[in-house]
Amino acid sequence: MSKPSNNLINRSFRWLAHTTLMPLVALSLFLILWGALANHINTSLGKFPGPTQVWEQSEQLLREHQAERAREAAFYERQQQRNAETLKEDPHAEVTIRPYTGSPTFIDQILTSLLTVATGFIIASLIAIPIGVVCGMSAPLYQAFNPLIQLFKPVSPLAWLPLVTMVVSAVYVSDNPLFAKSFVTSAITVTLCCLWPTIINTTVGVASVDKDLLNVSRVLRLGWFTKTMKIVLPSAMPMIFTGLRLSLGIGWMVLIAAEMLAQNPGLGKFVWDEFQNGSSNSLARIMVAVFTIGFIGFLLDRSMLLLQRRVSWDKSAVLR
């Protein structure tokens, strides 16, 4: 075999080692340590779950979800059958289909949480980016808004939660609400904490646009809109995305806590319910939720990165 190809094999092996082998080693170490330590922790609900129990429970949760879906399908089928029979006897009879009211499964809770965080995050971004752009472009406005931003930024959104809950129940009154109140409350709580990192990073990004580029815009007498679209926004895009990623990360963390605290449907409620349930499997099921929350948080961050890559003009920029 010639030398260069030998080198190539060497290099690809090293690359494989770096990208796959090292993380695998770390993961195995973690699992071994966890298993060993878990064996020594005794709680009132039995031994702390190790990797095996958690894996079993994750399968169990999936099975429960499938069983629940099957029950739901059967429920609707029974109704349809009954309705068909009624109609056969009396074609003018009024028939209704009642909705299924089974308890939400783990998968349902995940979907609820994702929908809530997406709604809260999108609303926050739609508010925060324009505010950030305006604050970044105008020093007086920045001076005006800055104390407010600095005041609200460190507030844990959980402190807002009771206020939001009360306001939503007072204001959001409708006979046939499009969204559940709990959903609105959780989404607004997420919005409240997603605002600040985006506002601040957008402001910094917009305020630090290269002065020479702004001079170009002045020489060309670009209008406000063209200047924003052609010069300010592209230039601030990396900072805006930094803000968005921070916001989404915080929003996801806060949502879980808010759901626990407010008993709003979602992964947080699942964790809380399991805790209250106190069966011998509860801790393992909570651990499943913990890993799910982490993995979804990771996926959310990755998807923002992918979006940034799509939008960004600088394809060579290293994004991490």
Add this chain to the structure above:
Amino acid sequence: MSYLSLENLSITFPTENGPLMVLDDVCLKISKGEFISLIGHSGCGKSTVLNIVAGLLQATQGGVLLEGREVNDPGPDRAVVFQNHSLLPWLTVYENVRLAVDRVFAKSKSKVERHAWTLHNLALVHMDHALQRRPAEISGGMKQRVGIARALAMQPKVLLMDEPFGALDSLTRTHMQASLMEIQATLNNTVIMITHDVDEAVLLSDRIVMMSNGPQATVGEILHIDLPRPRDRVTLAADPTYNNYRAAVLQFLHERHAKPDVPSSKPEQSERPQLKLAKG
């Protein structure tokens, strides 16, 4: 009446140690089609003069008249070629020039004409081979060519160049000077160029305006360069008249207005107060 007239320009910047007068009574009359170089030590306020003509800075006293009308704000009739090219990094070479063309000729040219005019100006600076490249993908000299194409495409009354070749290596710089002379021979623009380079000033200019040291800098001396065009750098190198001009500029810069040893504070350009923000 002269085409472009700088009338008693003075400018004072507020600093922490009280007001600082950077320019004091700068007067200059420029005819149409003239190529003027501004030369002087760094910190003497050359860029400030240029920025006032461009309208990017406001003179504290005096003003600038272009064709008899006072100019106060920036506009495409006084196109600027910036030292660091200032191309928009997210637009291609073509789009950078097209942005200016679209803005200046929005009403007077059709879409097809604007496209053709963009290509024409890029061909003028020999950049028509890299239309779809982004600034990050081309060399410093090429970026500066595109910057010049963008300025020329505005069909300015006055072309302002702030050390356009200062950031380039000397070989590229000589190429760019040759290109600029070639363009100047065809278009005969009115140009004010800032430079540190004595050879560049003598080679390109009709007149060299030498500025005294700041603060309170003003026009020290004006040197008429009476060399026939087209000028060729190699033949001029042995020309005694050319060398006399060089010597005169060098003498002004290094004998009569030598830079004092003490490092002076240099507020050449006033920075607008930057927003200070916490990152987080």
